[in-house]
Amino acid sequence: MTVRLLNGVFSQVLLKPACGCTTPIVPVQFLGISPFQVPSRANFHSVSSSDTEHPRVLITGGLGQLGVGLAKLLRNRFGKDNVILSDIRKPSDHVFYSGPFIYSDILDYKNLREIVVNNRITWLIHYSALLSAVGEANVPLARDVNITGLHNILDTATEHNLRLFVPSTIGAFGPSSPRNPTPDLCIQRPRTIYGVSKVHAELIGEYYHYRYGLDFRCLRYPGIISADSQPGRGTTDYAVHIFHNAMKSGKFQCYLKPDTRLPMMYIDDCLRATLEIMEAPADSLPMRTYNIGAMSFTPEELAQEIVKHVPEFQVTYNVDTVLQAIADSWPMNFDDSNARKDWGWKHYYDLPELVTTMFNFYTSESRAAHVS
């Protein structure tokens, strides 16, 4: 039986790694140099004393839609070498040379622990996941990554006293939840493995907070819209692809019905919210899981706004019954009044600003491509 000291509370409870490995938990100082350790220029052992006041951040699943942008935001704030991106995929040259990157499979508990110890991580941002559409296509893998992987993350974060951020989603609600608006606390009976795994993450994260003092923080993101990163096959992704198609061909075939209303957010608001909740004083967080909202629209309303920029733009509808059923069970609007009251959340982008920002991005990209 392993005996651990958790945040000053002497605990006899065995926290067995979710991978099932039987390796005893050894004191940090006995761990040697690892092949997983990031290069010395990125190693926190070499940072100056003023740098050590910054958190040292590990982002898992960092090569998806959100991780690279978050790394950029956090590196601007805390210094390039204080933020390590990780994933199981190979990074592009641009990502690889823009700051520390390391291989990390969240299903490998020992690997996670080594990275945290050797790089003196203090904040863990857990982005690895299989999103809604991919999860329904491969439930066993989604269960492994989204649930077993999360257990490894929770155990590592608890053992090393990390501040842990795990995003949740509108998908954590289901058909029996109030949908317009959806409050923080209500019935949550999602019907996707993605949603079930996120409710599990919210509940077990909060449980670890109350049971072991884990500094667990969680935001329920709406569908996130970004111009420079591809989404990971979620139900709200039409709202990203529509812009690319409007610019390229002036046409788009939508897999959701024209009146399907879902909460959405521009990526800059989402990443800023993540930084803000991570920096919020613990006593400003009476809850550990918050809804955050910005705008809510239907494909038809989005198309009408896009027509203001591309007058010839046309949308046709070819409904995907699986994705439509998922969308029909999700919130139409988030009630995020607790986030606004407790830690001062506010969004900057509504639908018109979002559409203008997306077109400005694509126009400057195509100008740059034209010039080069």
Ligand SMILES: NC(=O)c1ccc[n+]([C@@H]2O[C@H](COP(=O)([O-])OP(=O)(O)OC[C@H]3O[C@@H](n4cnc5c(N)ncnc54)[C@H](O)[C@@H]3O)[C@@H](O)[C@H]2O)c1
């Ligand atoms: N993008 C959205 O609209 C949105 C909305 C709500 C919540 N979220 C949440 O935010 C987080 C990030 O979302 P995203 O859109 O960047 O996701 P994404 O699907 O684009 O990226 C997820 C990343 O996880 C990685 N991954 C998969 N298996 C892994 C493993 N075993 N070990 C390590 N990494 C692994 C993948 O390689 C991928 O790069 C997720 O937890 C997601 O549930 C996203």
